[in-house]
Amino acid sequence: MTTETLARPNPTPDPERSLRGATPPPGRTSDRVFQVVTLAAGLLVLVVLALIVVATASQARAWFNAEGLSSIFSSNWDPAHHHFGAFGLLYGTLLVSFIALLFAVPTSVGIALFVTEVAPRRVRRPIVYTIDLLAAVPSVVFGLWALAELIAPLSHIYQSVSSATSGVPLLGTLFANPSGSGEAFMTAGIVVAIMITPIVTAITREVFVTCPASQKEAALALGATRWEMIRGAVFPHGRSGVVSAVMIGFGRAVGETIAVALIIGSSPRLTANIFGTGDTMASIIANEFGDASGTWRSALIGLGLVLLVLTVIIGIIARTVLARADRRLGIVAR
């Protein structure tokens, strides 16, 4: 290195000269096009969403006009007598999703941890591929499999659990009146759990993989065992990612249609008996839409709108909770 190369001529800016060139260099045009194209793509999503909301809302108006507030807050869904109260269906949707998450989230987190932290390196890839494959199985296949293979053994389990817990407060009510066929909220919840496990696993695995080695080493260097390291370093790092995974799993569970329609027993009602038959918004749309007309049809479209609003609300709640937790920890929003 010589002094000559170090001493660059001092670039004194000419205050008269504008920063704008006489003609834009060729790079500017492509930049501009890129900007416009991506902006259009971004706006398209919003436009499509707005159109969906407007179209379903206008179609569902007849239902809201006919039922008023009881459209959502009544649980009496009886097309034969022109009662279209959605509350039982809303409840069924939330119950099935809750049961599904109850099974799927611990399983998914367990698989993700196994694949990222515990399994020998050689078997990690094959396990990931297998789980991803599970995600590609069509919903109806799960439904038919459950119908053919799952509901009969489950109905026996429901019967014995029910008789074993009868008389026990709370549990007795929860497990009372098991369905004879095995079609139940619980059955739908289990099958939906199997269906959302791959996506929840995939997302949790990705966040666990990105846990910096420095964090894991920090924990291990303090004498942490593997489990203590996971609790101290991997979980805190992956917390927001796991919440996102749960939300996406919840979104899937809420919208799950065909499999649920086959195995839930199609009886819209508000009941604490999780071994009993029920129905969800998505499955009743699938089961009844073909026969429906007039207010009935409008009500089914309205259910679709309620589903949409439900997922948006859950998403907002999740983001708010996360943002608050991140602020408390001083983590800049990602």
Next chain:
Amino acid sequence: MDTIPMSDTSHRTATVGSVLTRPPAEPDVAERTPLPDPAERDIVFELAGVEVRYSGVTAIEDVNLKVAAREITAFIGPSGCGKTTVLRTLNRLHDITAGAQVRGTITYHGEDLYGPRVDVAEVRRRIGMVFQKPNPFPKSIHDNVAYGPRINGRKRGEIGDLVEEALRKAALFDEVKDKLKQSALGLSGGQQQRLCIARALAVEPDVILMDEPCSALDPIATARIEDLMQELKANYTLVIVTHNMQQAARASDRTAFFTAEIDDAGRRVGRLIEFDDTEQLFTQPSDSRTEGYITGRFG
């Protein structure tokens, strides 16, 4: 250099010799080795013929050195010479690196560190580590320091005092005492590194390994960490990897110089070139390669 009482070479040899005559410790890991008497200059680590391979490729080989208690031992050398690799053998952190393999013998207070019944978590409890980049957990300041005591089963009632004590030892308490509940990520880089030292101290270790602890810090923060190292020396054995020769010269008692060379078979392998009293090594290096490095002719 005036702050460090430095023994001359003959004295040092005599001291090391007397230490070597001490009876070997029981090879029973379950029994907690008592902290050595500060009056006795004790050998904490003894490395003999240590070689580390990554996926079969030798990174460093033939390392023989002894780390004495209540001293600061510095590892210096150019990038890629394997000094950090050697440091990480001392708390078995290579166990989590895929493909890493440690050969030779490393004893810790006479016990084989890689022996069959050694509890790795216990090893790391006694041999703490501070990393190159400050790596606090995304938790509050208090919870960062409390992590170690918590996982080691300290009672809830003791934790508050332990945290305060560790933060005081790391010369951080006065700066953070009013914001213990705030996130550790809000601290400056130097404060974060002292927090990481406090976090290591809270486990009450015997040894603290430091892997270039000041390389991400400004000169003022570096000076604070170096002062802290001198204070910690009274109670802990420190092994520090540094790129900064002035730091090694200023802060350490003994220095090991490593470098990587291409051998006859064309492999690039790290080696320990010279290990001596810091003053001796920096004023009268016995190897021309050491001299070349410390005078800035290469590396």
